[in-house]
Structures are given as C-alpha cells and as structure tokens.
Amino acid sequence: MRLLHLLLFLLISCQLLWGQKNVKLKIHLEGIHKEVFNIHFYDGLVQDFIDASQKDTLMQLERLTYTPYPRILISYKGKYYNYLINKQTSTINIHYDSSKADFPFYSDQSEDITPIYDTVSSPIFRKLRSDLKTEYLQLTELWSKHGSEIRTNDSVKFVLRELTKEMNSKTMEVLTSYPNDFFSFLYFKEQVLIPTLSVEDDSEYYNNLLAYYNRTFPSEFRLTDEGKQIVKDMEQKITPVFIKEGEMMPDIYFKDIYGDTIFFKNQQESFVLLDFWASWCGPCLAQIPDIRLLRNTFSEDLLKIVGISIDSDSVSFLKSIKENEMSWVHSFDRGGILSGSLGFTSIPRIVLLDRNGKIVYYKHGGRIDMQKINAILRED
Incomplete structure (x- = not known):
C-alpha cells in the first residue's frame, strides 16, 4: 500500500513538473454570431481549432496540456483576443453587445482566465509597449512600405534582422526583472524567439538566446514540454539538421x-x-x-x-x-x-x-x- 501511495505521488508530481495535466473549460456564449466567431485552444505545443458551429451557448472542453497555462485564442469580426487559462477547471463567459459602442465584445472578469496582450491588466506588457514604442513604429513602417519584399530584398531583410535584434535586446532587458511571471516566459517565446526564427540564422546569436533563457526563467517553466520544445527550436538553429541527397537520414524515428x-x-x-x-x-x-x-x-x-x-x-x-x-x-x-x-x-x-x-x-x-x-x- 505504501508503495502504491508512493507511485501515485510520483505520478502526480511528474504531471505537475512537466506541465502535463487535463484542463476542463466551460465557455458560455451570449449574443455571439457563430459565423464570424473562431476559437482555438493552445496546449503549449499545438494550436487546435475548436468547431463551435454545432454547439449551443455552452461549450465544454477537456484537453491534455503541456504548459502551466494553456491559452484560448478567439477571433470575432476581424479582432483577436488571447487568454491564459489559470485553473484546471475554468469558466469563461463571452459576450457581444452592440449597444456597447466602445467594447461590444468582452468577457467577464474572472480569476479563471487572464487577458494576455492587454496593457490594462498586464504591467509588464504596458512597460514593453512604452519602452519599445519607437521600435514598434519602425517595424510597422517597414512592413507597410516593404512587406512584399521581406523575402526577396536582401537590404530589407537586413534592416528587419537588425531591428528584430534591437527589439529583442530591449525586450529581454525588461523581462529580466519579471522572470517568475509566466507572461515573461510567454512573451520571450512568442515575441522574441518566434519572430527571430524566421529572420535570423546566426548560430552564435541563438547560443546567446539559449543562455539567456536558461539563466532567466525558472525550472517550473523550462522543464515543461512547452519549455523543452523552446530549447529544441533554439538548438536546431545552433546545430541545424540538413537533409541532402547523398547524406544519411538523421536518427529520428x-x-x-x-x-x-x-x-x-x-x-x-x-x-x-x-x-x-x-x-x-x-x-x-x-x-x-x-x-x-x-x-x-x-x-x-x-x-x-x-x-x-x-x-x-x-x-x-x-x-x-x-x-x-x-x-x-x-x-x-x-x-x-x-x-x-x-x-x-x-x-x-x-x-x-x-x-x-x-x-x-x-x-x-x-x-x-x-x-x-x-x-x-x-x-x-
């Protein structure tokens, strides 16, 4: 019996450590037109589309996750809303009220969920937007003038790479002050690493990003499957795998x-x-x-x-x-x-x-x- 209890304890501990857990989510919809409503569930590794067209006003989901805080991503009438799910059993109430001219789409205030990219609820995001205001304007202008040339014009690609590195440097300086806040971990992944993966192939630079990642964020984030995948993405850039005719297939099964x-x-x-x-x-x-x-x-x-x-x-x-x-x-x-x-x-x-x-x-x-x-x- 004691052995059984020990095994159960280890199993539960491992699930908590690696971020693998079942999340149950209830989503109440009020005044929502489903033909312009899309919702995705992000488990830390993969983003799944959730078909809401056949549901009534109550959606119930149960998903396995690989992160301390899975995410719900919603688009409605061309606008996007992202939420962290804070509890294993959570409820989100979503409303659309056309009489509310300024904010017709809204969710109830709840401890179960947190808006992610929201300057009102997130002081870290508010500081980032303030400190990087100039760079955001430069990035917007670059995409506006040269977005169609990003993949073909070497000069434009160079400007984008340098601007991305400058933004990364300022961003990481801010995030260093909030290492234990999951928002910082998430922002590093989504706003530092992912944009960089598409514009930069410098292995030394990724070595620096990996070193920053390991010394900045706590193990409770890094040792989840989401955290380990972040490391794999950087390691692939540090020591890339090349698939070429005449070479041996890597030992990946x-x-x-x-x-x-x-x-x-x-x-x-x-x-x-x-x-x-x-x-x-x-x-x-x-x-x-x-x-x-x-x-x-x-x-x-x-x-x-x-x-x-x-x-x-x-x-x-x-x-x-x-x-x-x-x-x-x-x-x-x-x-x-x-x-x-x-x-x-x-x-x-x-x-x-x-x-x-x-x-x-x-x-x-x-x-x-x-x-x-x-x-x-x-x-x-």
Whole structure:
C-alpha cells in the first residue's frame, strides 16, 4: 500500500513538473454570431481549432496540456483576443453587445482566465509597449512600405534582422526583472524567439538566446514540454539538421498510428519513401495520386511508403487518409513536433531512402519528379 501511495505521488508530481495535466473549460456564449466567431485552444505545443458551429451557448472542453497555462485564442469580426487559462477547471463567459459602442465584445472578469496582450491588466506588457514604442513604429513602417519584399530584398531583410535584434535586446532587458511571471516566459517565446526564427540564422546569436533563457526563467517553466520544445527550436538553429541527397537520414524515428516505431535503416525493403504532409496542405494533396501510383506500381518488398502528417487534428488526419485512399503506413506527428527537429518548417516534403538509410531523392515543395523516382527504383 505504501508503495502504491508512493507511485501515485510520483505520478502526480511528474504531471505537475512537466506541465502535463487535463484542463476542463466551460465557455458560455451570449449574443455571439457563430459565423464570424473562431476559437482555438493552445496546449503549449499545438494550436487546435475548436468547431463551435454545432454547439449551443455552452461549450465544454477537456484537453491534455503541456504548459502551466494553456491559452484560448478567439477571433470575432476581424479582432483577436488571447487568454491564459489559470485553473484546471475554468469558466469563461463571452459576450457581444452592440449597444456597447466602445467594447461590444468582452468577457467577464474572472480569476479563471487572464487577458494576455492587454496593457490594462498586464504591467509588464504596458512597460514593453512604452519602452519599445519607437521600435514598434519602425517595424510597422517597414512592413507597410516593404512587406512584399521581406523575402526577396536582401537590404530589407537586413534592416528587419537588425531591428528584430534591437527589439529583442530591449525586450529581454525588461523581462529580466519579471522572470517568475509566466507572461515573461510567454512573451520571450512568442515575441522574441518566434519572430527571430524566421529572420535570423546566426548560430552564435541563438547560443546567446539559449543562455539567456536558461539563466532567466525558472525550472517550473523550462522543464515543461512547452519549455523543452523552446530549447529544441533554439538548438536546431545552433546545430541545424540538413537533409541532402547523398547524406544519411538523421536518427529520428516516428511511430505509426498503432504506436509501433517506424524504422528507416537496415530494413527488408530496398527503399523507404517518407511523405511529410497535412490534410490542409493543397500541394500535399495534389501529389497523393502520384504516391498512390508508386504504391500500385512497385511491390511492398521493394518500396515502403510512410505518410507523416503534421496535422494538429487527428480527426482531419484520419478522414483525409480514408477519402484519398492512402493505403500505406501512416504516422501522426501532431503539430509537426518531430518533423521540426529535421528543420522542416513547411510542406510538402518527400524523402526517399535506400535500404541503408541514405537519402537518394529529396524534394521540398512542388510536385515530385516521378521520372526520377521511377528510375531510382527500377535501377535496384
């Protein structure tokens, strides 16, 4: 009995430590037009869309989370509202009242939730907006004048990188004074790291960000799955994984929908084709007929096909497999967590491996080269 109690204590302690817990949420809607209402639940790793169209005025959710404070993100009539969920069992009352001209969309004041990017309720955010006012104006002007050139004009990209670093420096200086407030941790992730990931490839800079992260935020944030994913994102930039033809596939293994590990190397099949896709990805769906043709043309002894979906919604994932007659092995990489460790930030991607795990064909975006793949497979 004492051993049982100890095991239960350890289980509960681990759930609290790693931020994995079930959250129950009741959402009351009053005066809301559902055709212009969207709601997402963010569990610390993946953001899920919640279909409210079939619900009545009361929505009840239960979700597993990987963060001390999961989030609800709402859009209504073109405006966006973000809330931290403070308790494992929480209630949020959402109203729309057109007679309130200034703030027709509002939620009840409650200890269960906290508005995130709100200068009234968050003194940290208020200080950030004040201290970085000049930089925010510069960033707005840059996007207004040169937004269409951000990806193509090296001069514009340089200006954006330098401005991002300047904003990061000032932001982190502010956050250092509030390390134990979860808002600081969240702001570092969403307003420092995520924008930087898209504009900066300097490994030394990410080393500095990682050092700041480790010395600033407490373990109760860093040791959650959300916190560990932040570290993985920075480490991927510090020591990037490169997928190239002629190189060996990194030792990253996925599980199939039955929970069994999918091995890529030293297999009985001569080749393994990995298709990284999602049900919402138009180009991914467009090349499914080509993959289906490969499946029908070559024996399973010669070619093993593995679909790796980065969908966040398992229902859409399974529905798409059935509708598109994808009769091969499948893995559900929810939200692309493992795929991201390969450096994949977009799909579709096709990787063809030989029996030893060497990459013999790699395609990022666009339709696959069926002629080249056929030549590789028939050459064996």
